[in-house]
Amino acid sequence: MTTAATSTTAAAAVPFRFFDVHVVRTRLLGRSMVRITFGGAGLTDFASGGRDQRFKLFLPHPGQDAPVVPTEAGEDWFPQWRALDPATRGIMRSYTVRAQRRTDGGAEVDVDFALHGADATGHTSSGPAARWAARAGAGDRAVLLGPVEPDNAGVDFRPPAGTDWVLLTGDETALPAVAGILEALPDGTDARVWIEVPHPEDIQQLDTGAQAEITWLVRDGADGPRTGLIPDAVRAARLPDGTGYAWIAGEAGTVRALRRHLVGDRGFDRKAITFTGYWRKGATEEQLVEEALSGTGPADD
Structure with missing residues (x-):
């Protein structure tokens, strides 16, 4: 990623x-x-x-x-x-x-x-x-x-105190992180999860003790690697009551659109959303690395 x-x-x-x-x-x-x-x-x-x-x-x-x-x-x-x-x-x-x-x-x-x-x-x-x-x-x-220490700055999933439920979204680039988070959630945690993958064969069995509703979205035949599958699915979903914490990752434009929806339409506190663009449509891996090194990448909303 x-x-x-x-x-x-x-x-x-x-x-x-x-x-x-x-x-x-x-x-x-x-x-x-x-x-x-x-x-x-x-x-x-x-x-x-x-x-x-x-x-x-x-x-x-x-x-x-x-x-x-x-x-x-x-x-x-x-x-x-x-x-x-x-x-x-x-x-x-x-x-x-x-x-x-x-x-x-x-x-x-x-x-x-x-x-x-x-x-x-x-x-x-x-x-x-x-x-x-x-x-x-x-x-x-x-x-x-x-x-060399388990509690380190390379772990981003940190729900604040008072979180009642968790929302996770990601494409295949974020699937390993989503899987790791699901394994770590305490038993019984209320979670809503959307994962986008290229093909039906990419759907995995994910282990978790959470009460997780996992929705797989397959873009097989879709035009290009970036789609509106996850934002559309989340917009159409009925989310749990209480205070939610969202962890969203994947294509940068899709992540920004979903974050705007959660804050603007769903009333999420900005501090209760961890968002990461693992890649960006139209940019090569090398371009993203150079942008990160130089600090010239697109600003977050």
């Missing part, structure tokens, strides 16, 4: 660390997503806070054995990374931790990648991260920049 815009209340920043990892295995999840399991002895110190825990992932360019990242630079890693030739420096993206577990050899982290049409035959219309994921195999190397 590439973060184009975000607004949230998060924990104070805590130390993050670089982790050298390798691909342990891959597994297709439907037609549009692949789960890649990363391993590495150092991952025993990786401390995911669950929910929508995000981290930085650095990938190699074609022809490189490992991504070029200034891992020894400490807090100065970012300016040093940015000063490198974009054609050489590691490809940096933000992703969500889908699962984490200890193993006899250390630890493993699962990450679900939306493929955006990429495949192992060399499809080139998607971004470099999706192309890498589509071709990834056991032993391929990468670098994670992740937390």
Whole structure:
């Protein structure tokens, strides 16, 4: 997931660390997503806070054995990374931790990648991260920049005190985060969930102890990756009484439209909405990264 815009209340920043990892295995999840399991002895110190825990992932360019990242630079890693030739420096993206577990050899982290049409035959219309994921195999190397404390600024899902129910929406890029949030919700939590995916085969079984109404919206045959399916479905829905908290993510324009509806038509407190644009129609992954680096991305409403 590439973060184009975000607004949230998060924990104070805590130390993050670089982790050298390798691909342990891959597994297709439907037609549009692949789960890649990363391993590495150092991952025993990786401390995911669950929910929508995000981290930085650095990938190699074609022809490189490992991504070029200034891992020894400490807090100065970012300016040093940015000063490198974009054609050489590691490809940096933000992703969500889908699962984490200890193993006899250390630890493993699962990450679900939306493929955006990429495949192992060399499809080139998607971004470099999706192309890498589509071709990834056991032993391929990468670098994670992740937390060493579970309560960290990479977790955005934080319902305020007094929340009576939860609203979650996302497309396939946000599906891993939605799944993680649902798993973490306390038993019996009242939740309304809308998830948009490209194809019927992309619908997943999501585990939760919440009282969650999950609506899958399939855009199979729709014109392009951005549709009004989620905003239209939420506008037409009868929402629970009481104080709601909304977590909405996906395509930036769709997220903004839904946030305007929740605030303007549904009376949501702006502070009770966490919204994140993971991508934007008409913009490449590289454009979004450069906008984020330069601070020139579109302003949030």
